[in-house]
Amino acid sequence: MCNGYGSYSFTFDRTFNTVGTFTVTITAIDKNGETDSKKATITVTAGDTYSDISSFSARLLYAPLVSGVQACALATATGATYTQAGAKANASAIDILYFYGATANASFGCPADALTTAYPDLPTWSVRNATQFATTSVAFADVTTAAALQTAFDNGTPSTNGTVGANDGRIYNLSTNQVVAFKTAAGKAGILKVTEINAGAGTGNFIKIDVKVQK
DSSP: BOOOOOOOOOOOOOOSSEEEEEEEEEEEEOOTOOOOEEEEEEEOOOOOOOOOOEEEEEEEOOOOOOOOOOEEEEEETTTTEOOOOHHHHHHGGGEEEEEEEETTEEEEEBBBBOOOOTTTTTTGOOOOOOOOEEOOOOOOGGGSSSHHHHHHHHHHHHHOSSTTTTOOOOOOOOTOOOEEEEEOOOOOEEEEEEEEEEEESSTTTTEEEEEEOOO
């Protein structure tokens, strides 16, 4: 606006609860009480629907190496992957560890129950989260809400491959296109889909997964 003394700009916030076209009247008042008004038309369109889940695609986890130079650990809350050293430094965030065994083949474990032969520094971690795993028959693409994630876990078959607690802290013999349900130590339910496995325990061997988890 210009009142002879200069121009001024302003912003304002207004929340519209429905879509449609609305008229907004803006009134300016000077020091003498004189007013002037202008009208503006605002069109509200349908925006993105809020999602109560987080999704992460194509997360690569490599077989852990003694050198620890490749990402082998996953923080499901953020989708971040970590090397062995990085996982230890961020122990409270780590939910899933990948390893490849001679008979277990492609496998997931949690910090509270993973092979110490694959992760020899686990006993020295400040926090060792206990993630639970279960097999499930749900279609990964069909799960789009936090409630559906919880149902997938609750209706899944708990893994029995672990050695701690209910033995559901590890899951062995993963296969391409398999969907696994999980629940983190923070109580967040999720699912993951194995999209690719490069079998083996050496440099360059990995598992690729897509992940959905409750926010």
